[in-house]
Amino acid sequence: MENFKETDLKQLRPGLWATVNERYPGSMITKTDFVPLARLKKPLPESRIAFISTAGVQPKNSLPFDTVHPVGDYTFRRVPSRSKPEDLEIHQLKYPTVGAKRDLNVIFPIERLQELTEEKIIGELAPNFFSFIGYNMDALKLEQTLAEDLADAVEAEKPDGALLAPA
Amino acid sequence: MSLNYLNEAVESGDTEQLIRYVRLHFGDGNEKNGRKEIDKAWIEALKLLLDVPATDREFILKTLGEKDAATLAHLFFHLHFYFVGRSGEWIHDGEL
Numbered sequence: 001m002e003n004f005k006e007t008d009l010k011q012l013r014p015g016l017w018a019t020v021n022e023r024y025p026g027s028m029i030t031k032t033d034f035v036p037l038a039r040l041k042k043p044l045p046e047s048r049i050a051f052i053s054t055a056g057v058q059p060k061n062s063l064p065f066d067t068v069h070p071v072g073d074y075t076f077r078r079v080p081s082r083s084k085p086e087d088l089e090i091h092q093l094k095y096p097t098v099g100a101k102r103d104l105n106v107i108f109p110i111e112r113l114q115e116l117t118e119e120k121i122i123g124e125l126a127p128n129f130f131s132f133i134g135y136n137m138d139a140l141k142l143e144q145t146l147a148e149d150l151a152d153a154v155e156a157e158k159p160d161g162a163l164l165a166p167a
Numbered sequence: 168m169s170l171n172y173l174n175e176a177v178e179s180g181d182t183e184q185l186i187r188y189v190r191l192h193f194g195d196g197n198e199k200n201g202r203k204e205i206d207k208a209w210i211e212a213l214k215l216l217l218d219v220p221a222t223d224r225e226f227i228l229k230t231l232g233e234k235d236a237a238t239l240a241h242l243f244f245h246l247h248f249y250f251v252g253r254s255g256e257w258i259h260d261g262e263l
Contacts, residue, residue, distance in 0.1 A: 056261070067263050068244045070192050071170060094195060096260040138170040 040161050049113070050126040050159035051081070052150065054134040055100070055167040056092030057108045059083065065133045067093040072136035074146040076153070081125040083110060094135050095167050107167055126157035134167060193247065195259055204251055204258065211250040 040047055056065050058077040066073035079088060085104040090097050100107040110129065116122045130150055136142040154162060176184035187198060194201025216222075231239065248263055 064263065067261070068248050069241065070189065070244060090261065091263065092261040093259050093263065094261060097262060137173075141170075 038161075042160060044122055044161075045120050046123045047160035048124045048126055048158060049122050050154050050157055050162040051110075051113060051129040051165070052154065052162055053108050053129070053131045053165045053167065055095075055107045055131055055165070056090050056133040057088050057104070057131040058091060059087060060089050065091040067091055067133065067135070071138055072142075073133050074136060074138075074141055076130050076132040076146060076150050078128040078153070079108075079110070079131055081110070081113070081127060081129050085111065092133055092167065094133075108165070113163075123160075126154075126159045128153075128157060130154060193251075200258060205247070207254050207256065208247045208250040211254045212246075 056067070057079060058065065059079060062077055065075070065077070088104060088108070088110075090100055090104075090107075095107075097107075105111050108129075108131070113122065113125055117125050130153060132146060132150070136146065173185065173188055176182075176188075190198045190201030190205065192201065193204040230242075234242075251257065252263075
């Protein structure tokens with residue numbers, strides 16, 4: 001991915017952090033850092049795409065996300081991008097999972113991404129997708145552990161771009 | 168409510184803020200529901216003991232004696248959801 005200098009692009013939704021803190025006092029770190037956007041270096045049909053989700057989706061028989069902990073779970077799971085929905089399950093307490101249990105793609109569009117690859121709209125999928133749960137009340141720990149660990153894991157997959165999907 | 172807020176509440180002895188957080192967690196953001204959920208879990212646990220069934224006290228005492236307090240606290244939260252699940256009235260959108 002090609003990073004741009006601060007002078008090249010404006011940050012999207014610069015007031016985002018303040019807005020979140022208004023609704024959930026203290027739950028977000030105040031960020032004044034410039035977050036650079038990145039542009040794909042090559043066309044999508046030639047790109048390897050990673051997928052990162054907060055849906056709490058994980059392979060069956062992997063350690064369930066800790067949905068009971070009062071301060072949250074700061075781990076992530078690798079989800080092989082060739083998985084079928086029946087290979088996966090959801091451990092997540094804070095959003096309705098009824099629809100996702102009928103069709104996982106509504107929250108974790110793994111089959112749609114596989115189809116887009118078969119149709120050559122996407123070059124290829126990274127070997128693994130990534131998932132974690134969004135209930136994390138220690139914003140600093142989230143940034144310093146989960147976000148950093150996840151970024152390293154995603155980088156290791158050598159993607160050209162990443163699709164981010166909040167639950 | 169963030170972890171910083173909770174740590175400040177611990178330092179200042181603001182127990183109302185702390186229990187409010189627990190209620191919000193158990194009630195999925197609704198404090199009133201959270202209070203009811205806490206009651207539900209205790210009622211369910213009590214009902215199971217009314218007939219004074221045989222229980223594995225050795226396991227209980229061994230666990231309390233051998234495990235660290237943080238693990239037991241974590242277990243306490245697990246037990247809450249376990250008994251709420253047993254009650255048959257699940258208010259949460261998702262599952263454990």
